Amino acid sequence: MTDIGSISAVASTTDVLDSANNLLTSHRKLLTYIRNSQRAHRRQLRALATAPNDLANFPLIDSPEPSPVHSPPSSPQLAPRTRPQRQDLHPAKRARVARYANYVPEEETIRNDYSQRYVDSGEWPQNRVLGAEPSRRFEEYPKQQRLLGLKKESVDAHATPPFFLPFSHLSSLHHQKFDVILLDPPFSSSFGWDDLQALPVPSLAADPSFVFMWVGSGAGEGLERGREVLAKWGYRRCEDVVWVKTNNTTNRGPGTDPPTTSLLTRTKQHCLMGIRGTVRRSTDSWFVHCNVDTDVIIWEGDTADPMRKPPEMYTLIENFCLGTRRLELFGRARSSLRRGWVTVLTASDGAKVGEHTRTTEGDVVHPWNKDSWEEATRHLASLAGGKCVVPNSQEIDTLRPKSPMRSGNSGVSGGVGVAISGGVGVGVGSTGMGMNAGNMNSDPNMNIQHARRPPSQNPMMVSPMMGMGMPMDMGMGIGNMMGLGMGNMGMMGMGNMGVLGMGDMPGAAFQWVGDGDRIWEDGMMAGMGMGGGMGMGNTGMGVGGPGMGIGMGNTRMGMGGMGGMGMHGQWGQGYDGFQ
Numbered sequence: 001m002t003d004i005g006s007i008s009a010v011a012s013t014t015d016v017l018d019s020a021n022n023l024l025t026s027h028r029k030l031l032t033y034i035r036n037s038q039r040a041h042r043r044q045l046r047a048l049a050t051a052p053n054d055l056a057n058f059p060l061i062d063s064p065e066p067s068p069v070h071s072p073p074s075s076p077q078l079a080p081r082t083r084p085q086r087q088d089l090h091p092a093k094r095a096r097v098a099r100y101a102n103y104v105p106e107e108e109t110i111r112n113d114y115s116q117r118y119v120d121s122g123e124w125p126q127n128r129v130l131g132a133e134p135s136r137r138f139e140e141y142p143k144q145q146r147l148l149g150l151k152k153e154s155v156d157a158h159a160t161p162p163f164f165l166p167f168s169h170l171s172s173l174h175h176q177k178f179d180v181i182l183l184d185p186p187f188s189s190s191f192g193w194d195d196l197q198a199l200p201v202p203s204l205a206a207d208p209s210f211v212f213m214w215v216g217s218g219a220g221e222g223l224e225r226g227r228e229v230l231a232k233w234g235y236r237r238c239e240d241v242v243w244v245k246t247n248n249t250t251n252r253g254p255g256t257d258p259p260t261t262s263l264l265t266r267t268k269q270h271c272l273m274g275i276r277g278t279v280r281r282s283t284d285s286w287f288v289h290c291n292v293d294t295d296v297i298i299w300e301g302d303t304a305d306p307m308r309k310p311p312e313m314y315t316l317i318e319n320f321c322l323g324t325r326r327l328e329l330f331g332r333a334r335s336s337l338r339r340g341w342v343t344v345l346t347a348s349d350g351a352k353v354g355e356h357t358r359t360t361e362g363d364v365v366h367p368w369n370k371d372s373w374e375e376a377t378r379h380l381a382s383l384a385g386g387k388c389v390v391p392n393s394q395e396i397d398t399l400r401p402k403s404p405m406r407s408g409n410s411g412v413s414g415g416v417g418v419a420i421s422g423g424v425g426v427g428v429g430s431t432g433m434g435m436n437a438g439n440m441n442s443d444p445n446m447n448i449q450h451a452r453r454p455p456s457q458n459p460m461m462v463s464p465m466m467g468m469g470m471p472m473d474m475g476m477g478i479g480n481m482m483g484l485g486m487g488n489m490g491m492m493g494m495g496n497m498g499v500l501g502m503g504d505m506p507g508a509a510f511q512w513v514g515d516g517d518r519i520w521e522d523g524m525m526a527g528m529g530m531g532g533g534m535g536m537g538n539t540g541m542g543v544g545g546p547g548m549g550i551g552m553g554n555t556r557m558g559m560g561g562m563g564g565m566g567m568h569g570q571w572g573q574g575y576d577g578f579q
Helices: 002-046 091-099 114-121 142-157 167-173 193-197 222-232 312-320 370-383 394-399
Strands: 163-166 178-183 205-216 236-245 268-276 296-299 326-331 341-345 460-462 497-499 508-510
Touching: 142 312, 142 394, 163 167, 167 326, 167 341, 178 312, 193 222, 205 222, 205 312, 222 236, 222 268, 236 312, 296 312
Parallel strands: 163 341, 178 205, 178 326, 236 296, 326 341, 460 497
Antiparallel strands: 205 268, 236 268, 497 508
């Protein structure tokens, strides 16, 4: 469309100039004819016996003076600006400053003014982007180049034959599901956004699936209407692929760009990408490979087909989505037929595909046949473990760029028990608000009270653990579990201690239980447990129940575990705490 506009603009300019030249030539002929007629009439007047001298002396039509051979300059010549010599620079940098007008010694680079170059020459700045061609893009990145080569081999080896059908037979695709749908709508006076929205795209799309839809340069309503259509189809817009067009071969000088209704010259086209269903780049690598290509394509365009979109778009889609069921709507017989794709041709191109038509890669094109396509799809699925995807190799998975892993939900498991008298305490944490002081089961000889705080002990907040001794003749319930009390042990506690809430997590407080006068007995601490585990990240507050200890013999103090990494207590064989 851009090339047609450019050609039309150039043709219109040429016609205007030709018309102006013809008008000036006719005007000059008219003036010459009038002057010659005036001279002839004056000669006749002077030949009369009584010549009317006053009439004969009227001046002729003025003739312009001939143009000077050397016209003066339209503006005074400006003396060339000399750059001051910078003696503070290294000799090599001074030489570059003298040689290159745009050299910036502080940055050791040349900054070209491509905007001014466009004004002077009509050359678009994107013409100067290095490595825009896919063959040269990763010359300095051998791993990425190797990855693209492996991806191409894998896609080619697991692709259906190229199928096509005219747009009038679109209903024959009913009940078929596709992983990727590519559209280049042929907008015209007879086909608008409402007609596009009425297409049966939702019934043709699998779940999950992707839609890639070209929506124009952004000068009109394409971007907004495109998002609306995607939403009507059940897709949410997740990306915008941009084709930046160059004019290396079509540049005809400054001021020859096709006219636009906007302030700036439009040199790009947008392709909206929509997603249906849930796809996570970190866990669904069987279906998508992200970050293999960029979302910017730089391409000259096709002068033979101004409406053609970059062929690199097919490669971008195939590298990104591993689904083997691909559909293109409004394809072109000359450039859209491709291995691994079902192409629905435009109404004008439906009859241009012959019996022995081949793709640009040399593959024979087949008319749409449901049974043949389903058989080819089932065969590919059998090679990929029953899924219609391109199998992923170990080398590809190693080379492909991966999204950074987010830190997981690191809940710190709760209660840690103590060793009492040589025994080993065990505490079982809970990731929820698992403190259940109400479900306690004690021996009949035990008296549990909501005890007072010792006068010498002040409330305090601890992070992330709470100590609680268990020389007690009782068991404690953890969650919905009932504890077991063993031995003739008394209960002691360290009271009004809380667990400090972190982030979005609330703190949990624990009340004193037991007799404060028995905190110390015989100069030794009866036992210690670490009760308050802490959930971190988005898991909320995890509070481990107090540890459950079993003690025998003399009193000793043991260590139950670490709150930061979960509980690693030991009971016989031992076990890992909850994360």
